[in-house]
Amino acid sequence: MESVLRPVIVVGAALVITLAADWTAGRALRRAAVRQPRSPLWPRLHRCRPSMLVVLCTALLRGSYWAAWVGRSPWSGIGHILTLILIGACAWLAVRAAAVVVESSYSRYASSSHDPARVRRVRTQVTLIQRVVAAIVVVVAIASMLLTFPAMRAAGTSLLASAGVLGIVAGIAAQSMLGNLFAGMQIAFGDMVRIGDTVVIDTQWGTVEEITLTYLVVRTWDERRLTMPVSYFTSKPFENWSRHDPRMTGTVFFYLDHATPIALMRERLHEVLTATAIWDRRGWALEVTNTTASTIEVRALVTAADSPEVWTLRCLVREQLIDWLSREHPYALPRINTASAAEPAAPHEVSPPLTPGVPAPATRDGSRDGSRQPAR
Secondary structure (H helix, E strand, C coil), X not given: CHHHHHHHHHXXXXXXXXXXXXXXXXXXXXXXXXXXXXXXXXXXXXXXXXXXHHHHHHHHHHHCCHHHCHHHCCCCCHHHHHHHHXXXXXXXXXXXXXXXXXXXXXXXXXXXXXXXXXXXXXXXXXXXXHHHHHHHXXXXXXXXXXXXXXXXXXXXXXXXXXXXXXXXXXXXXXXXXXXHXXXXXXXXXXCCCCCCCEXXXXXXXXXXXXXXXXXXXXXXXXXXXXXXXXXXXXXXXXXXXXXXXXXXXXEEEEEECCCCCHHHHHHHHHHXXXXXXXXXXXXXXXXXXXXCCCCEEEEEEEEECCHHHHHHHHHHHHHHHHHHHHHHCHHXXXXXXXXXXXXXXCCCCCCCCCCCCCXXXXXXXXXXCCCCCCCX
């Protein structure tokens, strides 16, 4: 009977202590959030509660394992399983805690900074640092789990003896992965591209959505995702439209007739820009940039706060000016002449001068005097 009650008492006590600790931690976090409502740390700490509960409960069970007389039962392997669970739970808690600290620091910095470019840079750096810390914690946890097995512990000596050779072989085999890893660190601290930047890669326009140690995700304007190795951005050229200043200048081209009233069109462009809030009032222009035998090329320049707004403004200007030209000046729109050319009229017949002694040439009706005979 005692062999049954002891395990039940130990497990029940561990669960009670764990639930009491969870209730106490939740109450403390809520009070801290009420005292400091602007702090982003306390709401995020709630995400660490599940991993903390697993660590606490597993540690209590592992510590009281022998006190429950379980070690003398056929289930003596439970202690090893609890050790593995405890190592994994500690790694889980460390990763969650690192994520909470990093995200809280970034939120506090983003709320106090007025430079969007620097905020994106800090976000990229802290995200990669968080991923590096998570990778290190996972590797250490897996290694600690393997060392709990006697066979793996005995093999550790031979592995350490051949670490030099294995390091060379692993470096050659993982050359591409290591290249992407160092490229990711270079991107994070070299300020080449950041999360939230607007980039153009092989004529594909999009926004950087995620940066990891090995790959980078770009969300295109049509909601597609381009996944590319980070080494691409350190070895090939690409366009970054928002590296320092996201403001942009857009162009709109019109191909019109030579009779287009350019002065009136310029006034209409200014009216369209003044009536919309997308235009940032930095500058505008309308000029004839080229001419051909049939049309002229008119270029309108507009400015906006960033690339999405400059695209919208370009479409708005194009629609408004085309509508205005079709209503007010339809002759300014280019036309293609598809009418057939008229045939030239037949030339009048001229009678040659008469020469004395030479009969006049016969006409079509047979007369020789060049005049039509009256019909009989």
